[in-house]
Amino acid sequence: MLSRTADHLYWMARYIERAENMARMLEVTYRMSLVQNAAQSEAALWVPLLHISDTVKEFHANYDEVSARNVIYYIAFDERNLSSIYSCLRAARENAHAVRVAMSSEMWENINSLWLEFQQMDEKLIMDHGLSEFCDWVKSRSHLFRGVTYGTMLRDDGFRFTRLGGFIERADDMARLLDVKYHLLLPSTADVGGAVDYYEWSALLRSASAYEAYLKVYRDAVMPLRVAELLVLRQDMPRSLHACMNELTIILEQLTGNAGNECKRLAGEMYSGLRYGRMEDIFRNGLHEFLEAFLRQNNGLGVEIQRTYLNAPSTKEAGDKEPNAKASETKELSVKSSDANEQKPALAQSQS
Amino acid sequence: MADINYKNIKLNAFDESFDAKQGVRSVYAPYAKWLASKEFSQLAQKSRDAELLFRRVGITFAVYGEDEGAERLIPFDVIPRILAASEWKKLSEGACQRVRALNMFLNDIYHSQDIIKAGIMPASILNNEMYRPEMQGVDVPGDVYAHIAGIDIVRTEADSFYVLEDNLRTPSGVSYMLEDRRMMMRLFPELFRHYPIAPVEHYPQLLLENLRAVAPRGANDPTVVLMTPGAYNSAYFEHAFLAQQMGIELVEGRDMFVKDNAVFMRTTEGPKKIDVIYRRIDDDFIDPLAFRKDSMLGVPGLVSVYRNGGVALANAIGTGVADDKATYTYVPDMIRFYLGEEPILSNVPTYKLSIEDDRKYVLANLEKLVVKEVQGSGGYGMLVGPTSSKAQVEEFRLRIIADPDNYIAQPTLALSTCPTMVKEGVAPRHVDLRPYVLTGKTTTVVPGALCRVAMNEGSLVVNSSQGGGTKDTWVLQC
Numbered sequence: 001m002l003s004r005t006a007d008h009l010y011w012m013a014r015y016i017e018r019a020e021n022m023a024r025m026l027e028v029t030y031r032m033s034l035v036q037n038a039a040q041s042e043a044a045l046w047v048p049l050l051h052i053s054d055t056v057k058e059f060h061a062n063y064d065e066v067s068a069r070n071v072i073y074y075i076a077f078d079e080r081n082l083s084s085i086y087s088c089l090r091a092a093r094e095n096a097h098a099v100r101v102a103m104s105s106e107m108w109e110n111i112n113s114l115w116l117e118f119q120q121m122d123e124k125l126i127m128d129h130g131l132s133e134f135c136d137w138v139k140s141r142s143h144l145f146r147g148v149t150y151g152t153m154l155r156d157d158g159f160r161f162t163r164l165g166g167f168i169e170r171a172d173d174m175a176r177l178l179d180v181k182y183h184l185l186l187p188s189t190a191d192v193g194g195a196v197d198y199y200e201w202s203a204l205l206r207s208a209s210a211y212e213a214y215l216k217v218y219r220d221a222v223m224p225l226r227v228a229e230l231l232v233l234r235q236d237m238p239r240s241l242h243a244c245m246n247e248l249t250i251i252l253e254q255l256t257g258n259a260g261n262e263c264k265r266l267a268g269e270m271y272s273g274l275r276y277g278r279m280e281d282i283f284r285n286g287l288h289e290f291l292e293a294f295l296r297q298n299n300g301l302g303v304e305i306q307r308t309y310l311n312a313p314s315t316k317e318a319g320d321k322e323p324n325a326k327a328s329e330t331k332e333l334s335v336k337s338s339d340a341n342e343q344k345p346a347l348a349q350s351q352s
Numbered sequence: 353m354a355d356i357n358y359k360n361i362k363l364n365a366f367d368e369s370f371d372a373k374q375g376v377r378s379v380y381a382p383y384a385k386w387l388a389s390k391e392f393s394q395l396a397q398k399s400r401d402a403e404l405l406f407r408r409v410g411i412t413f414a415v416y417g418e419d420e421g422a423e424r425l426i427p428f429d430v431i432p433r434i435l436a437a438s439e440w441k442k443l444s445e446g447a448c449q450r451v452r453a454l455n456m457f458l459n460d461i462y463h464s465q466d467i468i469k470a471g472i473m474p475a476s477i478l479n480n481e482m483y484r485p486e487m488q489g490v491d492v493p494g495d496v497y498a499h500i501a502g503i504d505i506v507r508t509e510a511d512s513f514y515v516l517e518d519n520l521r522t523p524s525g526v527s528y529m530l531e532d533r534r535m536m537m538r539l540f541p542e543l544f545r546h547y548p549i550a551p552v553e554h555y556p557q558l559l560l561e562n563l564r565a566v567a568p569r570g571a572n573d574p575t576v577v578l579m580t581p582g583a584y585n586s587a588y589f590e591h592a593f594l595a596q597q598m599g600i601e602l603v604e605g606r607d608m609f610v611k612d613n614a615v616f617m618r619t620t621e622g623p624k625k626i627d628v629i630y631r632r633i634d635d636d637f638i639d640p641l642a643f644r645k646d647s648m649l650g651v652p653g654l655v656s657v658y659r660n661g662g663v664a665l666a667n668a669i670g671t672g673v674a675d676d677k678a679t680y681t682y683v684p685d686m687i688r689f690y691l692g693e694e695p696i697l698s699n700v701p702t703y704k705l706s707i708e709d710d711r712k713y714v715l716a717n718l719e720k721l722v723v724k725e726v727q728g729s730g731g732y733g734m735l736v737g738p739t740s741s742k743a744q745v746e747e748f749r750l751r752i753i754a755d756p757d758n759y760i761a762q763p764t765l766a767l768s769t770c771p772t773m774v775k776e777g778v779a780p781r782h783v784d785l786r787p788y789v790l791t792g793k794t795t796t797v798v799p800g801a802l803c804r805v806a807m808n809e810g811s812l813v814v815n816s817s818q819g820g821g822t823k824d825t826w827v828l829q830c
Binding site for chain 2: 001002003004005006094097098099100101102105108109112113116157161255256257259309310
């Protein structure tokens with residue numbers, strides 16, 4: 001398929017997934033803020049959201065203080081925040097608009113009406129009363145879009161690039177979320193324990209739709225090591241890093257053509273680490289270090305997919321002498337193509 | 353109750369549905385009966401349903417000069433334009449005849465130029481801005497230049513149809529013909545039982561067949577693509593829609609490159625050779641090496657591959673010389689010259705402001721005439737004398753005097769009206785008609801057309817960029 005088409009599909013899916021994950025984290029933080037906790041300031045509760053999306057600096061450039069209201073607005077609606085739910089949904093819709101031919105008409109209508117609905121929303125009303133409903137709406141629109149994709153899209157490479165984008169993004173978001181909360185998950189540090197931690201662990205699980213799954217799998221109290229295990233190593237947990245890498249390796253193998261050996265190698269390497277890794281070893285070497293390495297590798301995989309499939313012809317004889325080699329110049333005209341699309345820096349800067 | 357008896361409305365032109373003496377015309381009789389059984393509010397509800405559906409599907413167009421990315425809906429009118437089989441026979445034969453002659457003219461003007469040698473057209477046509485010397489002596493597959501032509505036709509009396517202009521470059525609007533039909537079938541399925549309406553849904557397949565038929569020799573299973581300037585183009589919806597309906601790739605200039613006298617597109621599996629490009633981008637922007645050097649939308653080297661026969665373009669480069677408003681006046685002569693036939697459809701009498709007598713007459717009668725820029729389109733840069741203010745007329749007078757060659761003038765035709773749903777009820781509004789004529793191995797037209805309607809009372813400007821709407825056009829099979 002056309003490289004540019006693949007590029008738009010891939011990024012469309014990434015942005016939808018990113019919007020969903022921002023909504024998940026926003027909702028969980030909001031719920032935690034409803035529990036009285038004298039030990040934790042408002043800023044301490046809300047600042048992790050900014051770390052996850054790597055927008056601390058940009059936030060402070062635009063706002064005076066880290067208040068609940070400011071952060072909620074910044075994460076949900078602020079156009080200046082390129083990772084805000086608003087920006088993600090707009091970018092997803094723009095990418096879809098550019099390649100509406102490549103998807104089923106149901107998919108296009110779905111993403112278009114999502115955007116139209118979003119534009120009709122009353123921001124003030126949501127900020128005052130309806131944040132949970134709003135986050136639910138984002139999640140359910142993302143679920144709906146995934147379902148429509150699964151139920152109507154031709155199983156061609158377009159389908160595969162769409163899913164590829166979704167899983168790369170989900171792996172990235174999950175690893176960032178875990179990294180910001182990693183200190184919570186460290187076993188037996190001095191300040192761990194008590195009701196507050198329990199609440200934070202379960203909130204983390206809920207943000208990944210994993211709370212019920214945890215109870216079902218472990219039939220036991222919520223313990224940090226198991227929380228980490230569930231979200232990193234369990235293959236049957238659909239938002240775990242292991243599950244994401246499992247899907248990615250399968251999809252990469254299914255792509256037509258012989259390009260992409262390096263993509264497959266990178267994904268396979270990451271997959272086997274998760275497939276055969278042990279939580280005890282990960283903790284011994286440091287969960288934070290593990291997650292940092294994972295994010296770096298996942299980003300490397302994204303770059304390689306971009307280079308191999310999405311940007312340019314992949315065979316040498318075509319790439320060398322073509323008169324149109326200055327692709328980078330023409331790119332400025334594009335709607336939202338690769339360069340413009342990647343807005344998160346390569347590696348999450350953890351706050352440790 | 354809704355009806356088309358136009359109570360208290362004085363008709364100021366031929367109405368498609370209603371005659372002051374005889375009442376509802378026979379083609380509209382079953383429709384009028386059906387309409388009479390509906391409340392106006394029901395119709396208004398259908399109209400709102402349609403708007404919602406169009407918006408959800410994203411059948412929008414961008415308006416130049418407004419906010420970037422602003423998308424607007426073209427108003428859709430729920431009352432169809434209905435044409436009798438005999439009327440369509442004349443229209444379709446006339447339109448095909450015109451396109452056959454225009455294709456022969458294009459082939460002639462880029463080769464032996466017999467029409468000039470025969471003294472029928474002046475040699476000055478070769479100085480026309482839209483004449484492309486690059487195409488001189490270039491053979492195109494099947495000698496077809498205008499593969500897709502949109503012929504704008506208006507009606508003034510029961511038997512008087514006039515061709516307003518021929519669109520031979522990148523005519524747009526056919527997606528509305530198809531989507532309006534789909535919408536009507538969805539909103540009013542019962543009406544389709546009352547009427548033997550000719551289907552139009554096969555247009556994309558017919559187009560694809562025609563495009564495949566003009567592939568360069570040697571391409572057994574030709575790869576056809578649709579080339580768009582991109583998602584911000586005003587007709588992007590249509591480009592995407594047609595590509596999807598034909599099952600072909602929708603490409604932009606940056607998706608393609610030239611190598612070894614062939615055009616390739618970049619795919620995830622590597623480069624893929626392209627045989628036919630249905631391009632919806634103007635000549636000027638198609639290749640920065642051949643035409644405008646600042647074009648970022650084109651493919652460098654494309655025109656040279658084209659001239660060497662390595663790829664086919666639809667429409668061909670240089671068709672603009674044949675749909676120029678100054679060339680328009682010669683089309684009846686072309687039909688006689690190339691086909692040896694009498695034109696089935698008439699031209700609107702046209703004054704060329706470069707000719708002194710014509711200019712004198714036009715300047716003395718500006719308030720009665722329509723004045724157009726020779727190369728204008730989309731309803732921009734035109735003066736409709738009878739509906740313009742004194743100041744507008746005077747402003748145009750100065751423009752004409754400054755550059756007379758740039759303008760033509762025509763009498764203001766009383767365009768026919770068609771019942772249309774407006775706020776107050778059902779009222780007559782002026783309409784035109786654009787059938788799409790396809791040429792591959794033969795020249796054909798699907799039985800349908802884009803019908804544009806001027807939504808404002810008394811307005812004669814039907815262009816979508818000027819607030820015009822569309823209607824479904826029903827061609828009756830018997």
